[in-house]
Amino acid sequence: MTAPDRQLVTAPDELLRIEGLRKTFPGVVALDNVDFDLRRGEVHVLLGENGAGKSTLIKMLSGAYRPDHGRILAEGREVRIEGAQDAERLGIATIYQEFNLVPDLTVAENIFLGRQPRRYGLVDHRRMREDAEKLLHRVGVNVRPDAKVRELGIARLQMxxxxxALSLEARVLIMDEPTAVLTSEEVDKLFAIVRQLREDGVGIVFITHHLEEIAALGDRVTVLRDGRSIDQVPASTPEDELVQLMVGRSIEQQYPRERPERPDSADALLSVRGLTRDGVFHDISFDVHAGEVVGLAGLVGAGRTEVARAVFGADPYDAGTVDVRGERLARHDVPAAMGAGIGLVPEDRKGQG
Ligand SMILES: Nc1ncnc2c1ncn2[C@@H]1O[C@H](COP(=O)(O)OP(=O)(O)OP(=O)(O)O)[C@@H](O)[C@H]1O
Ligand SMILES: [Mg+2]
Known part of the structure; x- marks a missing residue:
């Protein structure tokens, strides 16, 4: 009798398998008994609320963290991923939300960082540019290989x-919320690339908070909640079921549609009246009460961002008033707004936050 071959234990198209993974930080169980698997040619979405453990999980696949318990198998063999080099050797490439590019190097230098093609012991710049050009063409992005990375916008950085990742011939591509910073046109482009990679047999782990992206792009979904893998479902699962899995109760319970009582406008926490900035927004009035989430809806360019900035004191306005708990707020005065308890999470969190 021959010993069973490990490779035969798992499905032939399985790239990765995680079993019973646990990771703790002082005072926090970030992951507990998590199972996950990834096949060739699929987009496997990791879904979960903030703090559910998604980033921690992928950081164990990229070698940034080591698990306390549990196993990771790559193509059926148990592996230890103790650093970025181990991940690279296994063909696992990770794109974090905070990109890992060096701003002062060129695009080509960044792509081949630490692995520049050499000729007679020197970096072969010409070949590096040509190879970079081919890769950039493959992802369909119009960037010069000798452009400095600091000159690029966020969508191009991602490309x-x-x-x-392609230059590393990654078999596993992990993307942590890649669409969070993209416009819808850029998202379309990213999706086209991801679909192409899937067709090429790459396995993709995709983290997103946007449920509509799951149906558009995903094959399977693993739902994490409080550090546990709750369920694995097809990407065609209806959104309300996904939400229920993610938060552990139905959306109606989480955000009741009917308010128990209509709050009185006299006890508004924030009261904006007739706010006007010439040529930008005009006569904006609304109240925000305790326990309320108020949406500002409108098309791109309608002035939503500008209204929020004016309320926060980041920009001046020409007419109108902002009251917090009945007290008039000084115009164009961020410290005063913060002193009154207003916070602003700006559009560009990383740049302006
Ligand atoms: N380095 C760390 N030290 C201590 N606690 C950590 C660390 N990294 C993560 N945690 C904690 O582990 C839990 C899981 O965090 P993680 O960042 O993996 O969540 P996430 O699902 O990626 O959330 P988000 O959607 O906000 O990105 C959280 O409670 C978090 O506070
Ligand atoms: Mg995260």
Whole structure:
């Protein structure tokens, strides 16, 4: 009798398998008994609320963290991923939300960082540019290989990261909320690239908070809640069921539609009246009460961001008033707004936050 071959234990198209993974930080169980698997040619979405453990999980696949317990198998063999080099050797490439590119190097230098093609012992710049050009063409992005990375906008940075992953011939591509910073046009482009990679047989782990992206792009979904893998479902699962799995109760319970009583406008926490900035927004009035979430809806360019900035004192306005708990707030005065207890999470969190 021959010993069973480990490779035969798992499905032939299985790239990765995680079993019973646990990771703690002082005072926090970030992951507990998590199972996950990834096949060739699929987009496997990791879904979960903030703090559910998604980033911690992928950081164990990229070698940034080591598990306390549990196993990771790559193509059926148990592996230890103790650093970025182990991940690279296994063909696992990760694109973090905070990109890992060096701003002062060129696009080509970033793609081949630490692995520049050499000729007679020197970096072969010409070949590096040509290879970079091919990769950039493959991801369909119009960037010069000798452009400095600091000159690029966020969507292009991401495409350069993907080109870099391709140059590593990644079999597993992990993307942590790649669409969070993209416009819808850029998202379409990213999806086209991801679909192409899937067709090429790459396995993709995709983290997103946007449920509509799951149906558009995903094959399977693993739902994490409080550090546990709650369920694995097809990407065609209706959104309300996904939400229920994610939060552990139905959305109606979480955000009741009917308010028990209509709050009185006299006890508004924030009261905006007739706010006007010439040429930008005009006569904006609304109240925000305790326990309320008020949406500002409108098309791109309608002035939503500008209204929020004016309320926060980041920009001046020409007419109108802002009251907090009945007290008039000084105009164009961020410290006063903060002193009154207003916070602003800006559109560009990383740049302006
Ligand atoms: N380095 C760390 N030290 C201590 N606690 C950590 C660390 N990293 C993560 N945690 C904690 O582990 C839990 C899981 O965090 P993680 O960042 O993995 O969540 P996430 O699902 O990626 O959330 P988000 O959607 O906000 O990105 C959280 O309670 C978090 O506070
Ligand atoms: Mg995260």
């Amino acid at each position: 350069v990261e993907i080109a870099k």
